[in-house]
Amino acid sequence: MNLARFPRIRLGHMPTPLEPMENLSRHLAGPNGGPKLWIKRDDCTGLSTGGNKTRKLEFLMAEALAQGADTVITQGATQSNHARQTAAAAAKLGLACHILLEDRTGYTDPAYTDSGNVLLDRLHGATIDRRPGGADMQAEMEKLAAELKTQGRKPYVIPGGGSNAVGALGYVNAALELVAQAAEIGLRIDHVVHATGSAGTQAGLVTGLTALNSGIPVLGIGVRAPKEQQEKNVLALAEKVATHLGLPGIVKPEHVVANCDYVGQGYGIPTEGMVAAVKLLAEKEGILLDPVYSGKGMAGLIDLVRKGHFGKDENVVFIHTGGSVGLFGYPEAFN
Numbered sequence: 001m002n003l004a005r006f007p008r009i010r011l012g013h014m015p016t017p018l019e020p021m022e023n024l025s026r027h028l029a030g031p032n033g034g035p036k037l038w039i040k041r042d043d044c045t046g047l048s049t050g051g052n053k054t055r056k057l058e059f060l061m062a063e064a065l066a067q068g069a070d071t072v073i074t075q076g077a078t079q080s081n082h083a084r085q086t087a088a089a090a091a092k093l094g095l096a097c098h099i100l101l102e103d104r105t106g107y108t109d110p111a112y113t114d115s116g117n118v119l120l121d122r123l124h125g126a127t128i129d130r131r132p133g134g135a136d137m138q139a140e141m142e143k144l145a146a147e148l149k150t151q152g153r154k155p156y157v158i159p160g161g162g163s164n165a166v167g168a169l170g171y172v173n174a175a176l177e178l179v180a181q182a183a184e185i186g187l188r189i190d191h192v193v194h195a196t197g198s199a200g201t202q203a204g205l206v207t208g209l210t211a212l213n214s215g216i217p218v219l220g221i222g223v224r225a226p227k228e229q230q231e232k233n234v235l236a237l238a239e240k241v242a243t244h245l246g247l248p249g250i251v252k253p254e255h256v257v258a259n260c261d262y263v264g265q266g267y268g269i270p271t272e273g274m275v276a277a278v279k280l281l282a283e284k285e286g287i288l289l290d291p292v293y294s295g296k297g298m299a300g301l302i303d304l305v306r307k308g309h310f311g312k313d314e315n316v317v318f319i320h321t322g323g324s325v326g327l328f329g330y331p332e333a334f335n
């Protein structure tokens with residue numbers, strides 16, 4: 001596997017740190033001990049406060065430039081971290097950026113509608129348009145692209161979450177990085193856990209870890225779709241990523257596992273477990289999670305540790321996919 005074959009523009013600070021969470025591990029350990037918890041700091045990728053989309057955008061933006069684009073279009077929920085990082089990448093590369101924000105939660109609190117990620121979208125100079133919840137956002141982007149073309153622009157459309165075979169290469173790269181880091185410090189990784197949404201992060205990780213024959217299982221903690229749908233989405237994308245890499249057929253259904261028990265009432269709606277997880281990480285490790293993704297992902301990890309899902313001698317790596325800017329969109333959840 002040779003990722004250097006694919007066009008890539010450096011946008012992030014990598015490798016991101018891989019650190020032990022000693023306080024959290026101790027806090028969650030039972031009388032007979034517990035798994036050792038690690039964190040890979042993809043919240044520290046650097047671009048506009050960082051996050052997982054930076055890795056995907058390195059490959060997506062390279063393709064946009066190769067195609068001669070002068071404008072990028074993308075979409076996400078109101079507090080989309082993907083939209084914010086796309087706006088930042090576009091600013092850095094001198095491209096115009098149009099963002100379509102879908103109102104998935106119905107929240108009207110100005111903190112939610114205009115602070116956090118939305119504030120930063122604007123600071124990066126993006127043009128923002130809103131759409132109601134349930135709109136066909138891909139179709140809306142195509143419509144906007146067609147309009148911009150009639151004005152002589154050259155738009156490049158990035159799917160929600162940057163999750164296609166090109167964007168997911170960023171997480172194939174993360175898999176290579178993680179395995180190399182672990183080898184360097186002599187760490188045997190027994191599990192990787194992270195929040196999964198539009199599927200690109202998990203699809204890239206699973207494809208990369210499988211291609212390396214690492215034997216490391218990945219558990220995606222869902223934030224929106226039910227388990228069966230989420231696993232189907234991840235597998236379908238992982239198959240495309242593997243084909244794009246020239247390794248068709250390497251990812252099997254048993255490589256794709258999601259646990260969607262921590263979604264709560266729906267996408268972007270706070271849960272008690274998320275609030276507790278965000279507070280615990282802030283208090284025990286000085287680490288900020290986010291309310292929509294990494295907070296629910298960590299709520300899942302904590303609950304699974306408490307239920308004895310992991311062996312007490314196992315090493316579990318949580319991939320912190322970023323998003324803490326979103327905390328400012330949800331002040332009431334934490335007060």
Ligand SMILES: Cc1ncc(COP(=O)(O)O)c(C=O)c1O
Nearest residue numbers: 081197198199200201293321323
């Ligand atoms: C902070 C954060 N974590 C996790 C995810 C989920 O990643 P993916 O959409 O690749 O499944 C996202 C996606 O928007 C995110 O913003």
